[in-house]
Amino acid sequence: MDKRDTSISSQIISTICINPKIELARDLREWFQLEEVAKAKGSSSTLFKNAKEIQSSDIMRTSQNSIQAQYCIFKVKITTILNRLEPWFYACKGCDKKVDKDVSKECLNDKYRRIIDNPVPRYLVKILMENSTDNARVTLFDAAETLIGCTTEKFITEKEKNNKSPYFQKLVLNIGKTFKFLVKLEEKTKDERGEGNIIAQEIQLQPDITIDVDDEDATLEFHRKKIKEVV
Structure with missing residues (x-):
């Protein structure tokens, strides 16, 4: 759950109860707390787990005509981080x-x-991503904390203290790695997405696929074939 997506609809006369003692409110508070704990531990939110995975090209071309927003994820490799020297505002x-x-x-x-x-x-991290067919710029706000591993205040303090800040190094080392990005599709962002500008709500590192080769398999023997000379 993204705090920037939270909204309240009201009529002319409304009554708002703070922490009401009803079952639905208690369940909602418990769910929200679990989501926040999951994010703090680096786990995926419920939105991320339930989102449909599509291609990055579909993110840029898909419009949203319904009132309710649609969440999708796409997987891509980070080509470079455009503002890695000052990824905040x-x-x-x-x-x-x-x-x-x-x-x-x-x-x-x-x-x-x-x-x-x-x-x-x-945080305001601008990521350039490219694949075989498309390229786009992905912007991360609060989700960049997952990418960097600390709060914005700590990142700035460590970077000013030491040019070899471990958090700055971690940020740079994400270049070349593959991530999944959670994106909110809605009508008002259609034009931006069409121009290749995407705002991601959440990000998750994808494990590298490596193949272990045993020493016995690493050496291949080729049988020599005799070639008969023709006189």
Whole structure:
């Protein structure tokens, strides 16, 4: 469950109960807690496990006409990480929009346009992927923590302290590895996806397929064949 996908529909007069003591609410809280624990341990969420796997080309060409979003996964190898030297941005706590930290600390959301004293760093990793038929750019926000292995604050601190930060090294070493990406398909992202820009909600490393060869099998004997000379 992605916190950015959570929404509440309301009528003119509505009553919202915080932590109501009813069975459905308790089950929902327990499910949400299990999902968060699974993500913290690097396990896949329920959305990821239940999503249909399709080709990356289908992600870019598929539109979503229904109201309900559709989640799919695709598998691809990371060709390069475009912004690996600075894979983050500073965001407003209230709306998660980008904050101009170096100039005026002004939130760039048109609805707010306010000064933010303590902007929060958030991951923004731009990945270039290529296969035999297509290429695209995948953007990761919070899901990049799975790729890097630590929070944004820790990544920045370690990188400023030491150019050989283990988290930076881990990020770079993901180049050339194969991952599965969870993508939310909906109508409003159709144009972006059509241009090859994909936002992934979740990411999972795929194991490399290697073939173990025994020493006995490694040496092949070829029988010499005599060739008769023709005079």
